[in-house]
Amino acid sequence: xxxxxxxxxxxxxxxxxxxxxxxxxxxxxxxxxxxxxxxxxxxxxxxxxxxxxxxxxxxxxxxxxxxxxxxxxxxxxxxxxxxxxxxxxxxxxxxxxxxxxxxxxxxxxxxxxxxxxxxxxxxxxxxxxxxxxxx
Numbered sequence: 138x139x140x141x142x143x144x145x146x147x148x149x150x151x152x153x154x155x156x157x158x159x160x161x162x163x164x165x166x167x168x169x170x171x172x173x174x175x176x177x178x179x180x181x182x183x184x185x186x187x188x189x190x191x192x193x194x195x196x197x198x199x200x201x202x203x204x205x206x207x208x209x210x211x212x213x214x215x216x217x218x219x220x221x222x223x224x225x226x227x228x229x230x231x232x233x234x235x236x237x238x239x240x241x242x243x244x245x246x247x248x249x250x251x252x253x254x255x256x257x258x259x260x261x262x263x264x265x266x267x268x269x270x271x272x
Contacts, residue, residue, distance in 0.1 A: 139253070140270030146173035146182055150227055150262030156187070164189050167227075169264050173204075175212065175244060180204045188220070188229075196220040196229065210241035224260055231256040235268065 148171015158164040170183040184202025191197060197219055204212040218233030233254050237247035254268035 138272050140250075140272045142267060142269050143252070144173060144175050144254070144266075144268040146264065146266040147171050148173075148182065148264040150258065150264060151183075153227065158189060161192060162190050167258075171264060173266075175204060175206075175247070178206050178243065180206055180212075184214070186216070186218075194221065196222070196231070198231065198233075206241070206244075210239070210244065212237055212239040212241065212244055212247060214238075218256065220256070223257075226260040227258050227262045228260045229258045231258075234271070 148169050150167055150169050152168040154166050155163045156166050165188045166185060168185045173180050173182055182202060182204045184200055186198045186200025188196045188198040199217045201215045214235050214237050216233045216235035218231045220229050220231035222228060223230050233256060235252050235254060239247050251271050252268045253271050254266055256266040258264050
């Protein structure tokens with residue numbers, strides 16, 4: 138069951154490169170950075186994900202990243218998702234699952250659940266994401 142919406146992010150793609158893939162196609166590595174909130178606490182975030190375009194046109198991806206609060210507390214994350222291209226350029230829409238790890242007492246709740254979310258990238262590489270607790 139979906140729980141509380143606890144995170145939101147806006148940012149920008151900071152780098153894209155094609156890397157060796159498998160027998161079907163090369164993979165695309167995308168890095169991003171931006172700002173957001175975790176449980177109302179302002180954050181800065183950066184991450185990288187690798188997408189693999191499947192013969193069906195669906196993209197399968199996995200990524201990892203770091204979130205920092207203004208107080209210097211860190212949260213790391215790992216995610217997996219599926220998506221689809223939505224237009225020209227980098228435009229894509231993903232749905233993902235993510236887990237977190239932190240030693241922050243304020244954000245310790247993140248260590249106890251998996252989350253699900255939505256991730257959108259527009260043609261100019263602007264990113265927007267939201268996440269919900271999955272209970």
